[in-house]
Amino acid sequence: MSLPVPVLSEGVDPAWLPEEAFRALGGRRILIRGSGPLVETVHAEAAEACARFGGALVSKDPELVLESTGDDESEAFTLGRRDGRTTVTASGGRGLLYGFFHVVRLGAAAFEGERQLREHRPALAVRMLDHWDNVAVHPVMGQVERGYAGGSLFWADGRARGDLERVRAYGRLLAACGINAVAVNNVNVHAAEARLLTDRIGEVADIAGALRPYGIRTHLSVTFAAPMVLGGRETADPLDDGVREWWAGATARVYEAIPDFGGYVVKADSEGQPGPFAYGRSHADGANMLAAALRPYGGTVHWRAFVYDHRQDWRDRATDRARAAYDHFVPLDGEFAANAVLQVKHGPMDFQVREPVSPLISAMSHTALAVELQATQEYTGQQRHVCWLGPMWSEVLRFGARDGLPFEELVAVSNAGDDPFWTGHPLAQANLYTFGRLAWRPDADPGGILDEWIGLTFPGAPGRLADGLRSVLDGSWRTYEKYTAPLGVGFMVQPGHHYGPSVDGYEYSPWGTYHFADRDGVGVDRSRATGTGYAGQYAKPWAEVYESPESCPDELLLFFHHVPYGHVLKSGRTVIQHIYDTHFEGVEEVERARKVWASLADVVAPERHARVAERYEEQLRSAREWRDQINSYFFRKSGVPDGRGRTIY
Numbered sequence: 001m002s003l004p005v006p007v008l009s010e011g012v013d014p015a016w017l018p019e020e021a022f023r024a025l026g027g028r029r030i031l032i033r034g035s036g037p038l039v040e041t042v043h044a045e046a047a048e049a050c051a052r053f054g055g056a057l058v059s060k061d062p063e064l065v066l067e068s069t070g071d072d073e074s075e076a077f078t079l080g081r082r083d084g085r086t087t088v089t090a091s092g093g094r095g096l097l098y099g100f101f102h103v104v105r106l107g108a109a110a111f112e113g114e115r116q117l118r119e120h121r122p123a124l125a126v127r128m129l130d131h132w133d134n135v136a137v138h139p140v141m142g143q144v145e146r147g148y149a150g151g152s153l154f155w156a157d158g159r160a161r162g163d164l165e166r167v168r169a170y171g172r173l174l175a176a177c178g179i180n181a182v183a184v185n186n187v188n189v190h191a192a193e194a195r196l197l198t199d200r201i202g203e204v205a206d207i208a209g210a211l212r213p214y215g216i217r218t219h220l221s222v223t224f225a226a227p228m229v230l231g232g233r234e235t236a237d238p239l240d241d242g243v244r245e246w247w248a249g250a251t252a253r254v255y256e257a258i259p260d261f262g263g264y265v266v267k268a269d270s271e272g273q274p275g276p277f278a279y280g281r282s283h284a285d286g287a288n289m290l291a292a293a294l295r296p297y298g299g300t301v302h303w304r305a306f307v308y309d310h311r312q313d314w315r316d317r318a319t320d321r322a323r324a325a326y327d328h329f330v331p332l333d334g335e336f337a338a339n340a341v342l343q344v345k346h347g348p349m350d351f352q353v354r355e356p357v358s359p360l361i362s363a364m365s366h367t368a369l370a371v372e373l374q375a376t377q378e379y380t381g382q383q384r385h386v387c388w389l390g391p392m393w394s395e396v397l398r399f400g401a402r403d404g405l406p407f408e409e410l411v412a413v414s415n416a417g418d419d420p421f422w423t424g425h426p427l428a429q430a431n432l433y434t435f436g437r438l439a440w441r442p443d444a445d446p447g448g449i450l451d452e453w454i455g456l457t458f459p460g461a462p463g464r465l466a467d468g469l470r471s472v473l474d475g476s477w478r479t480y481e482k483y484t485a486p487l488g489v490g491f492m493v494q495p496g497h498h499y500g501p502s503v504d505g506y507e508y509s510p511w512g513t514y515h516f517a518d519r520d521g522v523g524v525d526r527s528r529a530t531g532t533g534y535a536g537q538y539a540k541p542w543a544e545v546y547e548s549p550e551s552c553p554d555e556l557l558l559f560f561h562h563v564p565y566g567h568v569l570k571s572g573r574t575v576i577q578h579i580y581d582t583h584f585e586g587v588e589e590v591e592r593a594r595k596v597w598a599s600l601a602d603v604v605a606p607e608r609h610a611r612v613a614e615r616y617e618e619q620l621r622s623a624r625e626w627r628d629q630i631n632s633y634f635f636r637k638s639g640v641p642d643g644r645g646r647t648i649y
Contacts, residue, residue, distance in 0.1 A: 003213055005048040006168040013421045013608065015173055015429050017104075019052055020459035024107040026053020029061060034068025038093025041213045042066055042100045063111065064088075064103070068096040075125075075180070075215075077102070079110075080117035086110055087117075094180075094215050098122075101176045105452055107459075126300075126341075126370070126409040127439035128181035128219065129174070130265060131416075135159070135185065135200075136192040145186050146376050148383035149417030149424035154184050156418075158192065160203035164210035170416065171214035177436030181217045182414075187267040187304065189223040197222050197250055198230050205257040217262035219302070224266060224286060225274040226250070237279040238289035251293040263299035264290055265343070270307045283307070283328065284335035291337035302370060302411070303336075305329055305344045305360060312512040320524075320532035321512030322348040322559075326360045334366035343370040343411055346396045348534070349513065351379050351413075352490040353392075353481045356546070356556055357399040359537040362406045370409035371396070375431045379491075380480055382499050383415060383424040385619040386593065386612075387480045388473040390434040390446035397442035410439040425615050426608050429457065430473060450474065458604075465603045472593040479593070481555075483586025483623045484630075486579050488559035489515045489523060492630070500622055501629040515558070517637055521565055522575070523558035535560055554578075565638040579634050580642045583627040590616075590623045 008014060030046050032039070043057070046066065050056055065087040072092035077099030079088050088099035102120060103110045132145040133152035143151040153170055154160060161167070174182070184207055185193045196204050197220065208218035227233040227246045237243055254261055268275030268286055276286035287303040294301055308324035329342060336342060342364060347355035351374035361371060373393055380387040400406060412435045416422045423429050430453050437449045454461075454469050484501070485492040491513040494502045506513040516524055525531030527547050535546040545551050549561045554569045565576035573581065594616040601609050632649045635641070642648055 003044070003168065005044050006165050006172055008166065008169055011420050011607075012166065012169075013426065015422055016433055016453055016456040017173060017176055018457070018459060021104055021107075021456050022049040023053050023459065024110065025049040025064070025104070026055055028055040028063045028111070029058045030055060030064045030066065031058055031060070031062035032066045034066075034093065034096060036068065036071055036093040037213065038097045038215055039068050041215075042093070042096050045100060066096055066100060068093055076119055076121035078117055078119050079103070079115065081110070081113070081115035086115070097175060097215050098178065104176065105456065107455070122178065122440045123405065123442055124408060124410050124439055126181055126262075126411075127179050127436065128183065128262075128302075128370075128409065128411045129179060129375075129414040129416075129435075130183045130187065130221075130372075130411055131414045132186045132188070132376075133184065134190060134193065135196065136190070138190060141186075141188070144417055145188060146374075146378045146413065147415075147417050148376060149415060149422060149428075150419035151417055153416060153418055154207050160206050164206060166418070167207060167210040168213065170422075171211040171216045173422075173432075174216055174436065175214035177433045178440035179436040180215055181219055181262050182211060183219040183221055183265045183302075185221045187221045187265060188271075188273065189221055189267075191229075193221065194223050194226060194229050196220060197226055197254065201254055201257045208258045208261070212260065217260055218258060219262040219265055220254075221265040221267070222290075223274065224268040224276070235279070236274065238276050238281050238285045239279075244289055244292065247290060247293040251297070251299070255297045255299075261297070261299060263294050263301055263339075265302045265304070266290065267304045267306065270304065271310050282332060282335070284332045284340075287340040287342075288335075288337045291340040295337070295339055298339075300339045300341055302341050302343045304372070305342050306350075308512065310512070311510045314508050314510065314514065317516075318532065319512065320526065320534050322526065322534045323532060323537065324348075325358065326363060326537045329360060329367075330363050332367075333364045336367045338368065341368045341370045341409060343372050343409075344407075345372045346393075349490055352488075353380050353387075353477070353484055354488045354555055355490060355559060356488070357396050359539075359542075362400050362539060363537070365406070368409075369407040370411050371407045373410070373412040373435065375412040375435050376415040377428065377431075378413075378498055379493065380477070381619065381622075383428045384499075384615055385480060385622065386425070386427050386472060386476045386616070387431075388427070388434070388450065388476045389431050390438070390449060390477075391474075392477050393435070393438055394442075394444075394446045397438060401442070405442060410435075410442070412439075421608070421611060426612055427469075427473060429453070447474065462603055465600055468596050468600045472596050475589070476593070479586050479589040481586075482582040482589070483626045485515075486558065486582060486630070487523075487554060487575065488556040490559065491515070501626045503629060503633045516562055517634070519637060519639075521563050521567070522634070522637075523562040524560070525562045526560045531561075565634070565640055574640075576634060576638050576640045577643050580631055580644070580646070580648070583631050584646060587620070587623045587627050590620050594620055 075094045077090040077095040090096040135155045225236045269277045290301040305325045433453045495505045526534035528536040
């Protein structure tokens with residue numbers, strides 16, 4: 001039997017699964033057919049809904065039928081309604097679990113009128129969250145690297161949490177939005193985390209056991225140097241027989257502890273992490289070694305493509321960080337094993353508020369790919385600013401998708417922690433929910449997903465609350481873009497922690513993140529004709545579109561071109577006037593959103609309203625700082641005054 005529905009500790013927000021979200025199931029006669037652990041989870045969920053709101057589990061004359069016809073691993077389900085009976089059928093427990101939560105999303109509408117039978121099937125088989133969580137608190141990175149929601153859900157005091165009830169509740173939240181895999185530790189694998197692979201695998205098994213009732217498979221980030229760090233070997237050469245034997249033995253022991261283990265996540269030869277380059281081997285050599293160890297058990301290695309020179313000479317304009325992933329991996333297309341998935345960041349740089357879609361995604365037609373997004377808001381306000389990323393992700397996922405998706409999996413860096421609101425900022429929950437729903441159906445309308453989240457999180461809320469939430473969330477990504485780095489130029493953040501403005505913070509650094517502003521203009525020339533050639537990494541027509549300032553979209557102009565401040569955009573404004581105008585507009589939009597939120601105090605729970613209100617004060621302060629620093633910087637560089645005569649310092 002499955003464990004009962006998890007119970008949250010007092011004061012922990014239920015996110016998009018409050019009790020009221022299940023009210024439509026109340027008073028229903030529910031028939032459940034099938035067997036297996038996930039069917040038992042559905043049984044427990046339905047029984048809990050009946051206990052709260054009335055209704056009963058019955059053996060005949062049901063209003064809702066939830067049926068699993070076998071033990072297939074398929075996640076598809078069929079939903080229909082006829083003659084007063086709603087039916088959900090699936091070929092196994094996974095599909096039935098997702099079908100149950102689909103009924104919860106539909107609410108009362110699931111029991112109204114007639115519905116033609118319709119199959120619901122995820123577009124992507126793996127929909128994963130990477131947690132950058134450290135077992136032991138790191139002296140620089142803390143408990144969660146780039147985490148903005150408190151400590152880790154999984155780890156505390158140097159070991160796995162003893163009480164995993166909240167981890168079970170987390171698995172439930174993830175299943176309800178379609179996520180089916182979680183990597184439980186940081187891709188930067190430190191000493192304590194390395195041992196999770198061997199003598200501490202039992203702790204990972206405990207976490208896996210807490211997530212399993214909701215169909216979540218557990219993955220582990222491992223260090224490429226594990227045979228040396230853990231096995232006492234003198235090498236980690238992927239072609240060394242002894243190294244391959246070590247990985248085979250270690251992996252066998254992992255599957256003894258966790259039979260449904262998903263696989264490994266690896267960051268290699270990136271930002272100081274060890275990798276196959278040390279032995280003159282390729283990334284395909286390294287990934288395939290781990291793939292071979294995992295293959296007998298059906299496991300997968302996710303090999304991150306975030307490989308670039310992080311010790312670049314800022315004086316060297318020929319070296320372009322944006323080119324790096326393509327240059328490293330395209331020559332290896334077709335050389336990766338079938339169960340080796342190349343995990344590619346959605347943009348060529350590093351999760352900026354605006355950058356082009358990575359050309360690598362459409363260039364690896366003979367390699368399994370996962371696209372990596374960042375739900376944790378490292379460069380988009382760190383969950384102190386409202387920044388709903390659904391529209392940005394939707395643009396990424398639709399790019400070049402007319403002939404089918406060029407990737408098989410979707411991954412996001414998680415934004416959840418042990419904060420009472422899960423994501424620190426209560427409205428940042430919308431990003432986690434949206435990721436799961438877009439991973440299930442990448443062509444879904446993000447606005448519709450936002451409405452789903454609002455309806456589940458605030459069931460029965462008055463219309464003005466739903467309207468207010470839409471108004472503060474729907475345009476928040478573009479608002480954030482307006483008061484931060486303009487026209488795709490990126491970064492301009494404080495070094496290290498990446499919060500707040502510092503226009504030249506990375507300009508003379510080894511990280512390859514430059515804007516090249518001078519007295520005449522700003523931007524990076526990435527054209528084939530006169531620049532780094534990065535624009536040429538795209539297939540037609542995008543190579544031609546990005547090649548010229550005249551055809552390049554305004555929002556990416558400074559990513560691809562160095563242009564004068566007087567360059568006229570398609571909007572009719574000059575670059576310098578656009579910078580001034582958007583930074584003033586961004587602050588004004590934050591001020592309006594703060595007022596909207598303040599007006600909702602009587603229809604939002606006091607704790608939630610207070611947390612968001614406090615975050616809005618910080619967002620407004622920070623937006624003003626961004627506005628004044630960016631505008632002053634470019635006024636002093638260009639000498640061109642604001643055409644509207646506003647105060648620039």
